[in-house]
Amino acid sequence: MENVGSLFHGFAVALTWYHVALMLVGVLLGILVGVLPGLGAPNGVTILMPLTFTMDPVSAIILLTSMYWGALFGGSTTSILFNIPGEPSSVATTFDGHPMAKQGLAVEALSFAFLSAGFGALVGVAVITVLSGWVTEFALKFSSPEYFAVYFLAFASFVGLAGGNPVKTVVSILLGFAFATVGMDTVSGSLRLTFGFDELLRGISFLIVVIGLFGIGELLLTMEEGLKFEGVKAKVNLSGVLRTLTRLPRYWIALIRGSLVGVWMGITPGGPTAASFMSYGLAKRFSRRRGNFGKGEPEGxxxxxxxxxxxxxxAMLPMLALGIPGSATAAVMLGGLMIWGLNPGPMLFLERPDFVWGLIASMYLGNVVAVVLVLATVPLFAAILRIPFAIIGPLIVVVCFIGAWTVGASKPDLWLALIFGLVGYVFKKLDYPVAPLVLALVIGDKAEDAFRQSMLMSQGSLTIFFSNPLVGTITVLAILLLAWPLFSMLFGRVRAGRAEKMRLAE
Amino acid sequence: MTERALVSRTTMEVVTALATAAIGAAVMWGSIEHDIGWGDSGPAAGYFPFRIGVLIVLGSFVNLAVALWRRGTQDVFLTAEQAKRVLAFGLPILAFVVLSLFLGLYVGAILYLSAVMVFQGGYRLLPSLTLGVAVAVAMRLIFPMWFKVPLLTGPLEAWLGLY
Structure with a gap:
C-alpha cells in the first residue's frame, strides 16, 4: 500500500492552481492537434516540447501528457463527425461512430466514445499505480544485459505483434538505430557517420524526425486523398450525455475487454493504434450484436x-520504469525526459518521486478534465474543421516548421524536416511503419550502450544474454516474437495446402 | 482500375528498397572509418553501427526480392490526379522553406500563407495578406515575447530594427 501513500503525495503536487491550469491548456491544445489532420499526438507534443525546456520538469510533463490525452480524445471527434480519423489510433472509431452520427445519433456516438475512452484511460492509470512499485523493484535487478534484452524484446514485439510486414518493420527499426548513431559517440567521443558535414555533428534530433514523418508526411497523404470535410452537425447537450452514461454499464464486457487489450498493448509496445484495431476485431468476433457492426453499433x-x-x-509505465516507450508519443516524451536531465528507469522512482507520482496523479485528473472539456467543446472544434483547407493546411505547415526551428535554431533542421516529410509519405504508402523508427531513434544510444557494456562484461560473447534465468527468459521471448511472423507464415502455408488438398479431394 | 497509374507500386517498392540499401551501405562505409572491431574499452565506435548497416542492407535486399517477385501485380502507388494534388501542396512548402531560410520565418510565413490563399483558395489579396500578417504577429507574441524562444529572422527584421 506504499503506492497509495505515494499517490496522495502526487496529488498534492498535481493539484496546484498552476498545474491544473497547465492541464486545461494542455488538453485544449491536445484536442486541437487531435482534430486537425497532420497534427497528431506525437507531432503536437514534439512541437510543444522546445517551449518546455525552461520549465520545471513536473510542470512540463503535466502539460505534455495532458496534450496527449486531449489529442487522443480530439481524434475521435473527427472520426465520428467527419469520418476522417484525426489520429491514426482513431481509425477504428470511424467504422461504427460515423454511421451512428449519420443516423442522427451523433451525440450518443460522441458520448459513448469519450466516456468509454475515459474509462479505458482510468483503468490504464490504475494499472500503472498498482504495478509501478512492482515493476520498479523488478527493474532494479537489471544490469546491462537485461536492459539490452528488454530493448530487444520491445522491438521484437513490434515485429511479432503489430501485424505489419515484418521485414519492413525490421528495416524501419534499424534505420532508426542507424540515425541514432550519427554524431558524437558517447563512449569513445569519436564523431560517427557525419560524412564531413558539420551540420551532422549534433546528431539527428528525434524531434525533427517526428515533425517530418508524422507532420509533413501525414499532411501530404491527406492532401493526396483530396479530402473534403463534410461533417455531421452535432449539438452536445447534458441530457444526451447523461442518458448515454446510464446506458454505458450495459456494455461492461466491451469496456473490460477493451481496457485489458489496451493496457496490454500499451505496456508491451504495440501502441494505441494496434490496440484499437485489435479490440474492435475482438468485439466484432465475440459480440452478440456482431451482425450490426459497421452499421452504427455502439459497441463498435x-x-x-x-x-x-x-x-x-x-504506455507511460514502461517509459517511466524501464525507459522503454510504449508508443510514438511516449517515445517523444522519453526523449524530453532525457533533455530535462532526468534519467528514465527504476531510479527515477527513487530519486524523483515528486515527478513520477505528480505525473501519475495528473493522469487521473487530466483524463477526467479531458472528458468534460472534449464534450463541452465539440461544436467549437467541429467549426474549426469547417475552415477551408487552403487556410488551415498551410497554417499547420507553418506551425510544423516553427517547431522544427525551435528544436535547435538550426537552418539544416528545416531541410531535414522536409526530407523526413517525404520519407514519411513514401513509407506510409508502402506500409513501412514509422513509429518503430522513432522509438529506435530515441532509445538507440541507450540500447547501444547496454549492448557494448554487455559485450565488455562477457568479453564479446553473445552467451551473456542467456547467462541467468532472467535475461535468458527475456531473450528467448524476444527471439520467439521475432520469429513469430515466420512461424505463422509456414503454418499458414501448411494449412492452406491442406485446405487445397481437401478441396481437390472433393 | 479506373485511374491510370503514374508510378506503379512495384517501381516505388524497388526504389525504396534500393534507397534503404544505399543508406545501409553508407552506414557501413561511415563505420569503417572507425574501428569496427574490439578496442581498448570493449566494442569500438564502429562496432555497433557497422552491424546495423549490414542488417539494413540484408533487410533491404529481402524487400527488393519480394517487390520483384510480386511485380506482376497492378497496384498503383500514385495516379496522375494524386500527383497533381501532392505537388500542388508540396511545392509551396518547398518554396516556404527556401524563402524562410533567406528571409526568415515571419516573412516566409506571410508570403506562403497569402500566396496559397490567393492562388489555391481563390481569396482576394487583401484578406489573404491580413491573415498572413496576423499569423506573423501571433508568432512574434507567442515565441520570442512569451516563451523567450527567438524564431529565424531575415534582412527585413534587421532593417526594421527587430531581432
Missing amino acids: VIAPETADHGAGTA
Missing part, C-alpha cells in the same frame, strides 16, 4: 476507444 465505438486510451496511458 466503445471497443476501440477504450483500448486506444488504455494503451495511451499504460
Whole structure:
C-alpha cells in the first residue's frame, strides 16, 4: 500500500492552481492537434516540447501528457463527425461512430466514445499505480544485459505483434538505430557517420524526425486523398450525455475487454493504434450484436476507444520504469525526459518521486478534465474543421516548421524536416511503419550502450544474454516474437495446402 | 482500375528498397572509418553501427526480392490526379522553406500563407495578406515575447530594427 501513500503525495503536487491550469491548456491544445489532420499526438507534443525546456520538469510533463490525452480524445471527434480519423489510433472509431452520427445519433456516438475512452484511460492509470512499485523493484535487478534484452524484446514485439510486414518493420527499426548513431559517440567521443558535414555533428534530433514523418508526411497523404470535410452537425447537450452514461454499464464486457487489450498493448509496445484495431476485431468476433457492426453499433465505438486510451496511458509505465516507450508519443516524451536531465528507469522512482507520482496523479485528473472539456467543446472544434483547407493546411505547415526551428535554431533542421516529410509519405504508402523508427531513434544510444557494456562484461560473447534465468527468459521471448511472423507464415502455408488438398479431394 | 497509374507500386517498392540499401551501405562505409572491431574499452565506435548497416542492407535486399517477385501485380502507388494534388501542396512548402531560410520565418510565413490563399483558395489579396500578417504577429507574441524562444529572422527584421 506504499503506492497509495505515494499517490496522495502526487496529488498534492498535481493539484496546484498552476498545474491544473497547465492541464486545461494542455488538453485544449491536445484536442486541437487531435482534430486537425497532420497534427497528431506525437507531432503536437514534439512541437510543444522546445517551449518546455525552461520549465520545471513536473510542470512540463503535466502539460505534455495532458496534450496527449486531449489529442487522443480530439481524434475521435473527427472520426465520428467527419469520418476522417484525426489520429491514426482513431481509425477504428470511424467504422461504427460515423454511421451512428449519420443516423442522427451523433451525440450518443460522441458520448459513448469519450466516456468509454475515459474509462479505458482510468483503468490504464490504475494499472500503472498498482504495478509501478512492482515493476520498479523488478527493474532494479537489471544490469546491462537485461536492459539490452528488454530493448530487444520491445522491438521484437513490434515485429511479432503489430501485424505489419515484418521485414519492413525490421528495416524501419534499424534505420532508426542507424540515425541514432550519427554524431558524437558517447563512449569513445569519436564523431560517427557525419560524412564531413558539420551540420551532422549534433546528431539527428528525434524531434525533427517526428515533425517530418508524422507532420509533413501525414499532411501530404491527406492532401493526396483530396479530402473534403463534410461533417455531421452535432449539438452536445447534458441530457444526451447523461442518458448515454446510464446506458454505458450495459456494455461492461466491451469496456473490460477493451481496457485489458489496451493496457496490454500499451505496456508491451504495440501502441494505441494496434490496440484499437485489435479490440474492435475482438468485439466484432465475440459480440452478440456482431451482425450490426459497421452499421452504427455502439459497441463498435466503445471497443476501440477504450483500448486506444488504455494503451495511451499504460504506455507511460514502461517509459517511466524501464525507459522503454510504449508508443510514438511516449517515445517523444522519453526523449524530453532525457533533455530535462532526468534519467528514465527504476531510479527515477527513487530519486524523483515528486515527478513520477505528480505525473501519475495528473493522469487521473487530466483524463477526467479531458472528458468534460472534449464534450463541452465539440461544436467549437467541429467549426474549426469547417475552415477551408487552403487556410488551415498551410497554417499547420507553418506551425510544423516553427517547431522544427525551435528544436535547435538550426537552418539544416528545416531541410531535414522536409526530407523526413517525404520519407514519411513514401513509407506510409508502402506500409513501412514509422513509429518503430522513432522509438529506435530515441532509445538507440541507450540500447547501444547496454549492448557494448554487455559485450565488455562477457568479453564479446553473445552467451551473456542467456547467462541467468532472467535475461535468458527475456531473450528467448524476444527471439520467439521475432520469429513469430515466420512461424505463422509456414503454418499458414501448411494449412492452406491442406485446405487445397481437401478441396481437390472433393 | 479506373485511374491510370503514374508510378506503379512495384517501381516505388524497388526504389525504396534500393534507397534503404544505399543508406545501409553508407552506414557501413561511415563505420569503417572507425574501428569496427574490439578496442581498448570493449566494442569500438564502429562496432555497433557497422552491424546495423549490414542488417539494413540484408533487410533491404529481402524487400527488393519480394517487390520483384510480386511485380506482376497492378497496384498503383500514385495516379496522375494524386500527383497533381501532392505537388500542388508540396511545392509551396518547398518554396516556404527556401524563402524562410533567406528571409526568415515571419516573412516566409506571410508570403506562403497569402500566396496559397490567393492562388489555391481563390481569396482576394487583401484578406489573404491580413491573415498572413496576423499569423506573423501571433508568432512574434507567442515565441520570442512569451516563451523567450527567438524564431529565424531575415534582412527585413534587421532593417526594421527587430531581432
